[in-house]
Amino acid sequence: MAELVYQSSSSQMADEERDIRVEDYLNDKLQNSTDLANIDALLEDVKAQQNLLQKQLQEAKGTLDESTKASRTHSNNLRERAKKFKSQQADIDRRLLIVTRSETSDDAVRKFDASMESLRKLDVAKGYMELLTEVENLSSEARRNFKVSPKAALQPYLRLQNLVNALKEAQPAAEDAAPHLVDHVDRTARTLWKQMKDAFASDFEATLKKMQWPGKDVTLDGDLEQEWHDGVKKLLELQEPELKARDNQESEKASREEQLVLLPLQVMMKPFELRFKYHFEGDRPTNRLDKPEYFLSHVVGLLNTYDEFFAIYLQPILRDHFRRSNLALTSIYIDSTSALITSLLPMLRRKIFALLPRISNQPQLLSHLIHELMSFDVSVRDEWNYDGGNAIEGWKGLTWEVLVKKDSFSRWLEVEKNFALSRYQNIIDAPESGEIDYDSVDTSATKPTYAAIRVNDLLETITDRYRPLTSFSQKLRFLIDIQITIFDRLHSRLHDSLEAYLTITSSIARTVQGVSRESQAELRGLGGLERLCRVYGSAEYLEKKMRDWSDDIFFLELWEELQDRARRNTGNNLAGPMSIEDVAERTSSAVGSGVDTGALFDETASAYKRLRVRSEGIIEEMLIHSVRENIRPYGRINPWSSLSSAEPSTSLALTAELDATVQQLNEYLSFLSKVLAQAPLRRIVRQVALAIQTFLWDYVLMRYTFSASGIAQFQRDIEVMWGTIDRWAGEGQGEIGMRKLREALLLLNLPAKGEEAEETGEEVGLGLWEVEKKIFRDNIEGREVLEELGLEVLELGDARNVLQRRIELGN
Numbered sequence: 001m002a003e004l005v006y007q008s009s010s011s012q013m014a015d016e017e018r019d020i021r022v023e024d025y026l027n028d029k030l031q032n033s034t035d036l037a038n039i040d041a042l043l044e045d046v047k048a049q050q051n052l053l054q055k056q057l058q059e060a061k062g063t064l065d066e067s068t069k070a071s072r073t074h075s076n077n078l079r080e081r082a083k084k085f086k087s088q089q090a091d092i093d094r095r096l097l098i099v100t101r102s103e104t105s106d107d108a109v110r111k112f113d114a115s116m117e118s119l120r121k122l123d124v125a126k127g128y129m130e131l132l133t134e135v136e137n138l139s140s141e142a143r144r145n146f147k148v149s150p151k152a153a154l155q156p157y158l159r160l161q162n163l164v165n166a167l168k169e170a171q172p173a174a175e176d177a178a179p180h181l182v183d184h185v186d187r188t189a190r191t192l193w194k195q196m197k198d199a200f201a202s203d204f205e206a207t208l209k210k211m212q213w214p215g216k217d218v219t220l221d222g223d224l225e226q227e228w229h230d231g232v233k234k235l236l237e238l239q240e241p242e243l244k245a246r247d248n249q250e251s252e253k254a255s256r257e258e259q260l261v262l263l264p265l266q267v268m269m270k271p272f273e274l275r276f277k278y279h280f281e282g283d284r285p286t287n288r289l290d291k292p293e294y295f296l297s298h299v300v301g302l303l304n305t306y307d308e309f310f311a312i313y314l315q316p317i318l319r320d321h322f323r324r325s326n327l328a329l330t331s332i333y334i335d336s337t338s339a340l341i342t343s344l345l346p347m348l349r350r351k352i353f354a355l356l357p358r359i360s361n362q363p364q365l366l367s368h369l370i371h372e373l374m375s376f377d378v379s380v381r382d383e384w385n386y387d388g389g390n391a392i393e394g395w396k397g398l399t400w401e402v403l404v405k406k407d408s409f410s411r412w413l414e415v416e417k418n419f420a421l422s423r424y425q426n427i428i429d430a431p432e433s434g435e436i437d438y439d440s441v442d443t444s445a446t447k448p449t450y451a452a453i454r455v456n457d458l459l460e461t462i463t464d465r466y467r468p469l470t471s472f473s474q475k476l477r478f479l480i481d482i483q484i485t486i487f488d489r490l491h492s493r494l495h496d497s498l499e500a501y502l503t504i505t506s507s508i509a510r511t512v513q514g515v516s517r518e519s520q521a522e523l524r525g526l527g528g529l530e531r532l533c534r535v536y537g538s539a540e541y542l543e544k545k546m547r548d549w550s551d552d553i554f555f556l557e558l559w560e561e562l563q564d565r566a567r568r569n570t571g572n573n574l575a576g577p578m579s580i581e582d583v584a585e586r587t588s589s590a591v592g593s594g595v596d597t598g599a600l601f602d603e604t605a606s607a608y609k610r611l612r613v614r615s616e617g618i619i620e621e622m623l624i625h626s627v628r629e630n631i632r633p634y635g636r637i638n639p640w641s642s643l644s645s646a647e648p649s650t651s652l653a654l655t656a657e658l659d660a661t662v663q664q665l666n667e668y669l670s671f672l673s674k675v676l677a678q679a680p681l682r683r684i685v686r687q688v689a690l691a692i693q694t695f696l697w698d699y700v701l702m703r704y705t706f707s708a709s710g711i712a713q714f715q716r717d718i719e720v721m722w723g724t725i726d727r728w729a730g731e732g733q734g735e736i737g738m739r740k741l742r743e744a745l746l747l748l749n750l751p752a753k754g755e756e757a758e759e760t761g762e763e764v765g766l767g768l769w770e771v772e773k774k775i776f777r778d779n780i781e782g783r784e785v786l787e788e789l790g791l792e793v794l795e796l797g798d799a800r801n802v803l804q805r806r807i808e809l810g811n
Contacts, residue, residue: 135160135185139192157192161241164189196238201267204231214271216305220313229317235263236321243333258349259332259389264314265343272302276347281354289359292369295351296376299344303337303384310336332389341386348398356406363415370412373399374468396470409474413481420462420482424489427454434534436675441541446677448541449534455490456545459483467554472561476575479558479600480586487542487604491611494535498615501531505622524626526671532619533675539612540680543605550599559600566592620684623668624691630661631692634717635699640710641807652716662724669728678730685729689737692721696741705807706748715745743794744802747771752808772803 138160167182207227211218220228239262246260261269279286280295288294315336322334332338352373359365377397380386388395403409427433433451440453466478505524549555566580569592574583584591590598599605634657654662665688672681696718706714718741722734735742750768766789775782775796782796791799803809 132181132184135163135188138163139188143192143195157189157196157238158241160185160189160192165241165245193238197235197263200231200234200238201263204235204264204267205270207231208268213268214306218309225313228313232264232314232317233321235267236317239263258345259342261343261346262318262333262339265339269343269347272344273347276351280351289355289362289365290368292352292355292372295348296372299348300376300379302344303340307337307340310340314339332387337384338386341380341384345398349401352398352402353406356402356408360408360411363418366408366412367415367419370399370402370408371465373397373402374465378468394470397468399468400470403469403474404471409471409477413474413477416462416465416478417482417485420458420486421489423458424455424486427451427458428490428493430454436530436534436537438674444677446537446540446680447533447675448537451490452538452541455486456542459486463549463554472558472565473575475558476562476583477578480575480578480583484586484601484604487546487601487608490538490542491604491607494538494611497531498535498611498618501528502618524622526667528622529619529668529671530675532615532622533672536612536615536619536680537675539608539615543608543612546601546605546608547599550601550605555600559598562587562591562600563598616680616684620687623684623688626664626668627661627688627692628695630664631658631695633657634661635695635703638704640700640704640706640714642707642709652713654720655713655717658717658720662720665721666724666727669725673728682729682733685725685733686737689725689734693738693741697744701741701744701748701805702801704805706805707807710807711745711749715749718745739793740798743791744798746789747791747794747799747802748805768803768806768808772809775799775803 138156164182164186167185207224210224211220211228239260242260276295276298278284279298281287286294318334318336318339332342352369355369359369374397377395377399381395381397386395388397390396403412428451430450433454434449436447437450437453438447441447462478462483466475469475469478505528550559562574562583565574566583569580573579578586580592586603587600588598588602590602634655637655637657639655669681669685672684676684700714704710718738722738725734725737726732750766750771752768766785771785771789774785779796782799786794786796786799794802
């Protein structure tokens with residue numbers, strides 16, 4: 001009952017909603033009486049919409065019927081397939097139970113899987129047996145043939161070797177399966193290879209005996225040449241799989257430090273090895289620990305003796321054989337000279353590696369061995385053009401093998417560092433080390449000490465010691481650990497000497513350290529000046545040498561590689577335990593910064609430059625102090641206002657109180673002109689001259705008034721000092737250092753115009769009174785008259801003060 005009431009209520013609500021929509025539609029379309037005229041059109045539109053909706057409803061019903069039918073068909077198909085699957089599953093279970101004689105399907109599945117596994121193993125075993133049979137057949141075929149027809153024996157061997165290579169290449173993809181099988185096939189191939197090699201080598205040795213190898217004048221012709229040619233070819237063909245495997249390794253950038261020796265050359269080297277052992281591995285006098293150059297020069301002698309033979313007879317065979325082999329081999333196999341060098345290196349390695357443990361604790365012998373090895377490497381690399389199979393980087397050399405592969409670099413670096421520091425200490429301890437060397441540099445250059453020159457020679461010798469190294473990190477370690485360390489030690493010594501001088505000459509030295517006044521006076525005299533010049537000369541000399549080294553091609557290449565590695569560095573050390581920051585601290589702050597400028601010795605050269613600049617400043621201070629002390633009495637006399645008749649300044653004698661100053665100045669500048677180059681000498685002289693000018697200005701010119709005779713005497717005194725300076729520092733240097741005083745003298749020495757006219761009978765330029773009026777009248781006119789007189793340094797205020805020093809104008 002409630003449901004009927006609900007349905008009735010819902011129907012009523014739907015009718016009401018429909019009526020409302022109809023009412024809204026009519027109200028929208030018929031808003032006034034004029035709209036009634038369009039009621040027919042409105043009815044037509046409504047009918048058209050009703051027909052369209054009816055059509056869409058029919059189409060929707062048709063689509064629904066089709067979808068319902070397709071769904072029923074799909075459901076029926078699924079039921080049929082499920083029924084068929086259940087039937088097949090039941091049939092399989094039934095058959096599996098019958099085949100495996102099992103009572104349950106799970107038990108039947110386990111038994112069936114076990115049978116399939118057994119079948120798979122049987123199939124694998126069959127494959128193994130077939131492979132082993134093929135290996136045995138190839139091996140047997142090769143053994144049957146290599147004594148009768150060596151060339152026929154090569155074919156089965158090459159197929160066997162290709163099979164070995166294929167198995168090794170496939171093993172990683174198979175997760176290293178069947179290692180015993182691979183090992184067996186590889187051992188079979190190697191055993192066969194050794195048997196064939198021994199047989200071919202034996203035949204080839206017989207040919208070599210006929211040739212009387214290794215005679216110095218071996219020649220080949222006729223049947224003997226063909227026999228030798230065939231022997232070489234057989235051994236090369238036998239080695240071809242090994243070379244092919246090495247070729248693949250090289251394409252994958254595998255290790256190539258020790259290259260393969262061609263089999264023909266292995267056989268031909270046996271007499272050389274016996275001779276080498278006899279001379280250098282027995283008790284012969286030639287086998288000496290301290291003479292590695294004996295066995296190295298012996299090998300070079302073999303190269304010189306037999307290279308021509310190999311070039312004539314072996315080179316065409318190698319070129320023809322490897323052209324047909326299509327192997328991307330390096331020059332050490334194709335070039336006869338390189339092949340010969342490669343075949344001689346094993347005996348050297350054996351000797352050197354046996355020698356190392358015996359001399360590792362004997363620094364002299366170890367250092368000598370490495371030095372001789374580097375010389376040998378350079379000779380082989382440069383004179384014989386041997387690249388060791390690496391055309392891009394070149395042959396690393398036996399030295400690299402000893403220092404890197406045998407881990408001897410640290411020990412050798414320690415030995416070389418101890419030797420270098422010992423020689424450095426001997427240089428420093430030499431009695432004449434601190435003396436100035438006047439003969440080793442150009443006469444116009446600053447003179448360094450014997451120690452500076454000898455330390456530089458030592459460092460250049462060290463450069464020559466490690467220049468042939470091929471390892472970047474080893475060269476950088478040598479540079480930093482030895483050369484820069486010695487530079488730093490000498491810098492510390494020079495710096496300490498400078499500090500000691502300052503301490504001894506200080507005012508508190510007498511009271512605190514008990515330094516006598518006489519000792520201080522000596523250090524403030526020529527002795528102290530020489531001591532300072534030793535520091536200055538050594539610092540300047542080594543600074544220049546470091547700048548020159550930075551332009552050397554060896555250090556330029558080292559710097560460029562350092563920058564390149566620093567830019568590409570991902571946090572690893574650059575040289576041994578040294579990081580980028582450590583290297584930059586010892587070499588240049590530009591390391592790794594991306595700045596194009598910079599050099600290896602930037603930091604060290606800058607330290608020496610600072611020492612040079614500071615020592616030059618102390619020399620200036622010392623000279624200025626000494627000159628001031630001596631010139632002080634000159635500031636206490638006052639003969640300048642004397643009214644005696646004036647004489648020409650050139651005829652006047654030097655004032656007695658200035659004589660000591662001039663003598664001292666002459667003595668100092670005479671010494672400095674011998675030890676300093678012109679540029680630093682003039683810099684120092686100008687500072688001293690400026691100090692003299694300041695004293696004379698403040699304590700003479702501005703303190704006293706001058707008569708004509710006083711002016712003449714004052715000018716004579718100054719001209720004497722100018723002449724003393726010019727004598728040692730160059731023409732005009734005295735006046736350049738005292739330009740202000742020179743212009744003051746010119747102004748002070750102006751004659752009264754009337755007086756000069758009376759003497760000469762004619763009017764001449766500006767006179768004292770006219771200049772005085774213009775200068776004191778106003779600033780503009782004053783500057784104009786100074787310009788007219790050519791006074792460029794003197795300020796207007798100074799000019800007025802100077803004029804007031806004239807006794808005629810003083811009031």
